[in-house]
Amino acid sequence: MIDVRISPVLIIGTGLVGASVGCALTRAGLEVHLQDASPTHALVAASRGAGTIDPIDPEDVNLVVVAAPPRVLAPLIEDALATYPNASVTDTGSIKGVVLAQLRAGGVDLSRYCGSHPMAGSQRVGPLTARADLFEERTWIVTPHDNSSAKAVLAVQRIADLCGARVISMAAGHHDEAVAQVSHVPQLMSALVGGGLLELPVEHLRLAGQGLRDVTRIAGSDPGMWTQIISANASAVRTELEELSEDLQQLISVLDDPAQVTAFLDRGRRGTRRLPGKHGALPADYAQVVVEIPDEPGALARLFSDIDKAGVNVEDVAIDHELEREVGRLTVLVDPGRAPSLRTAMQAAGWTVRD
Amino acid sequence: MIDVRISPVLIIGTGLVGASVGCALTRAGLEVHLQDASPTHALVAASRGAGTIDPIDPEDVNLVVVAAPPRVLAPLIEDALATYPNASVTDTGSIKGVVLAQLRAGGVDLSRYCGSHPMAGSQRVGPLTARADLFEERTWIVTPHDNSSAKAVLAVQRIADLCGARVISMAAGHHDEAVAQVSHVPQLMSALVGGGLLELPVEHLRLAGQGLRDVTRIAGSDPGMWTQIISANASAVRTELEELSEDLQQLISVLDDPAQVTAFLDRGRRGTRRLPGKHGALPADYAQVVVEIPDEPGALARLFSDIDKAGVNVEDVAIDHELEREVGRLTVLVDPGRAPSLRTAMQAAGWTVRD
Numbered sequence: 049m050i051d052v053r054i055s056p057v058l059i060i061g062t063g064l065v066g067a068s069v070g071c072a073l074t075r076a077g078l079e080v081h082l083q084d085a086s087p088t089h090a091l092v093a094a095s096r097g098a099g100t101i102d103p104i105d106p107e108d109v110n111l112v113v114v115a116a117p118p119r120v121l122a123p124l125i126e127d128a129l130a131t132y133p134n135a136s137v138t139d140t141g142s143i144k145g146v147v148l149a150q151l152r153a154g155g156v157d158l159s160r161y162c163g164s165h166p167m168a169g170s171q172r173v174g175p176l177t178a179r180a181d182l183f184e185e186r187t188w189i190v191t192p193h194d195n196s197s198a199k200a201v202l203a204v205q206r207i208a209d210l211c212g213a214r215v216i217s218m219a220a221g222h223h224d225e226a227v228a229q230v231s232h233v234p235q236l237m238s239a240l241v242g243g244g245l246l247e248l249p250v251e252h253l254r255l256a257g258q259g260l261r262d263v264t265r266i267a268g269s270d271p272g273m274w275t276q277i278i279s280a281n282a283s284a285v286r287t288e289l290e291e292l293s294e295d296l297q298q299l300i301s302v303l304d305d306p307a308q309v310t311a312f313l314d315r316g317r318r319g320t321r322r323l324p325g326k327h328g329a330l331p332a333d334y335a336q337v338v339v340e341i342p343d344e345p346g347a348l349a350r351l352f353s354d355i356d357k358a359g360v361n362v363e364d365v366a367i368d369h370e371l372e373r374e375v376g377r378l379t380v381l382v383d384p385g386r387a388p389s390l391r392t393a394m395q396a397a398g399w400t401v402r403d
Numbered sequence: 404m405i406d407v408r409i410s411p412v413l414i415i416g417t418g419l420v421g422a423s424v425g426c427a428l429t430r431a432g433l434e435v436h437l438q439d440a441s442p443t444h445a446l447v448a449a450s451r452g453a454g455t456i457d458p459i460d461p462e463d464v465n466l467v468v469v470a471a472p473p474r475v476l477a478p479l480i481e482d483a484l485a486t487y488p489n490a491s492v493t494d495t496g497s498i499k500g501v502v503l504a505q506l507r508a509g510g511v512d513l514s515r516y517c518g519s520h521p522m523a524g525s526q527r528v529g530p531l532t533a534r535a536d537l538f539e540e541r542t543w544i545v546t547p548h549d550n551s552s553a554k555a556v557l558a559v560q561r562i563a564d565l566c567g568a569r570v571i572s573m574a575a576g577h578h579d580e581a582v583a584q585v586s587h588v589p590q591l592m593s594a595l596v597g598g599g600l601l602e603l604p605v606e607h608l609r610l611a612g613q614g615l616r617d618v619t620r621i622a623g624s625d626p627g628m629w630t631q632i633i634s635a636n637a638s639a640v641r642t643e644l645e646e647l648s649e650d651l652q653q654l655i656s657v658l659d660d661p662a663q664v665t666a667f668l669d670r671g672r673r674g675t676r677r678l679p680g681k682h683g684a685l686p687a688d689y690a691q692v693v694v695e696i697p698d699e700p701g702a703l704a705r706l707f708s709d710i711d712k713a714g715v716n717v718e719d720v721a722i723d724h725e726l727e728r729e730v731g732r733l734t735v736l737v738d739p740g741r742a743p744s745l746r747t748a749m750q751a752a753g754w755t756v757r758d
Contacts, residue, residue: 167610181757229600229607230607234619238618239667240592242671242673244588245584251581252584253678257522264589266617267675268675275668276661279659289651289655296647297648304634309629312598318601320593322601322608323619324608346711349707351707352707353704
């Protein structure tokens with residue numbers, strides 16, 4: 049059996065992700081050492097329970113986790129392979145193919161390296177925000193390459209496991225293509241629609257409903273962070289964008305043909321329905337019950353308490369505020385069979401139920 | 404002063420919109436007569452309180468509301484102008500320019516006609532779902548043309564008012580451009596992204612997060628209904644799509660230039676921020692507090708009750724379900740200054756607060 053002892057672990061880079069890995073592994077009883085280009089960061093991470101800043105004999109390190117910004121990943125990984133001769137080495141970057149290509153170009157033996165991508169994070173980036181449960185129930189993608197040793201792969205799977213994450217294995221290029229499709233391209237398309245709003249007259253924007261708000265919500269994200277991600281994955285992103293660009297031009301050319309417009313919309317609906325829903329199940333068709341809520345503390349508590357008394361399980365909720373008076377609408381998604389009785393119960397409890 | 408007496412009103416077409424207008428006007432004390440190509444529909448609408456199916460002398464009708472599907476609007480309006488010589492005539496179609504052009508091509512005197520578009524509706528379409536409050540606090544766009552008489556315009560504004568709607572006036576072409584921008588094009592862009600998911604491997608889709616779900620939510624709408632809307636507004640939609648198509652091609656061409664990618668993303672964020680937020684105010688930057696919720700009846704009620712006890716006003720909420728265990732996360736948006744104390748209070752009440 050392969051020896052997958054991973055303690056002691058050295059974490060290089062103690063931002064949110066590195067420090068949180070440290071907290072989770074420390075909690076699991078492992079010996080964790082911390083390093084950061086900023087000694088203060090490492091100290092703060094140590095104070096949060098991520099590990100120790102005490103030095104360690106390089107020969108003793110069994111696993112190195114490089115949790116640094118994209119542009120320095122490859123040199124730090126290469127350096128770690130040279131400095132810690134007995135250690136497996138992984139990284140936590142959100143793009144895998146570019147880093148692997150850079151490492152391969154360096155010509156070093158990569159058998160002790162296996163990439164990974166824990167899919168968690170936050171707008172907040174420092175070690176002060178570290179938490180041992182950051183990765184619990186999140187997806188952690190492990191990206192072995194052709195020459196990754198079984199020991200390195202198992203070591204990475206083991207830390208993902210100790211962090212409470214769900215492990216998925218994927219080749220690096222495959223990973224980058226997948227995140228381009230389900231994350232980077234939707235981000236850019238949202239920004240595309242958002243950018244189109246920039247020149248609109250204010251009176252047009254006043255007609256906007258919830259649909260436009262949903263489509264453009266993620267366009268409100270930090271451009272700096274997303275530029276780093278998209279630049280690192282430009283090749284996979286370009287491939288996907290070119291396909292969408294062709295689809296869009298095709299749509300424009302058939303806009304006068306209702307049958308083709310229907311086919312386009314139907315294709316969109318069928319694609320959307322492929323997204324896994326709640327608990328991995330297919331998306332269900334829920335019924336919605338819309339209740340008017342006064343905008344005051346306690347209204348939601350009373351509302352949910354009354355929904356609870358009606359004995360109906362809430363599948364999802366959304367709050368939609370009226371533009372010009374102090375009132376909101378709460379849309380509650382429930383099992384279609386329960387919607388009529390919920391409407392009746394809410395009306396009986398004095399709430400205004402709307403369409 | 405102009406005589407804007409509108410009673411008795413004749414409503415032609417008693418689907419959800421026509422019957423709901425009837426309910427609201429009847430409630431306001433007006434005499435409302437109902438007509439529908441399907442006598443059963445008119446009968447059901449009458450039974451819902453939308454008005455009477457009793458015949459009325461054409462000379463006596465003061466206002467005709469044509470609430471019929473897009474493709475029959477123009478002939479029905481023209482017919483109403485001929486049949487009811489003393490009546491102002493309006494319609495409730497969601498596209499205004501095409502209908503006006505068709506009417507103008509007919510060569511009849513249109514001074515008694517003024518279009519309108521009540522921005523309310525529902526997936527449900529029959530008179531059984533009619534309700535007097537359907538238009539309350541919704542936007543009702545009135546689209547006078549150059550030759551609309553003041554009397555016709557005032558009559559339409561008056562029914563919108565009696566229905567409890569907010570009235571906005573706009574030229575027909577202007578209206579169609581605005582709804583293309585804030586409604587039809589976002590719908591198509593959502594479908595474009597949704598269509599891109601159709602060929603993806605299932606294991607890629609498993610990596611999808613909330614962002615992709617938001618962008619593609621409206622792509623789940625009924626293709627038939629949207630084909631009618633988009634076909635009727637194809638010209639304005641095409642103009643907007645062509646601009647977005649150019650922006651997309653421009654993005655593809657600069658994908659290797661981080662400064663240009665940032666500029667693109669920043670443009671998207673600035674555009675999105677122009678959307679009116681709560682109560683017509685600018686969107687605020689709220690802080691989010693994420694609490695883990697067991698998926699069982701009563702959990703949300705207890706949760707909101709505890710949030711209420713913490714004395715914090717909830718600005719918005721979203722529920723995000725874990726894929727593979729029976730637990731959800733509730734994201735609560737609150738004033739940034741109140742977030743830390745809410746987190747503390749929720750933890751003290753036994754909830755798991757997450758990033």
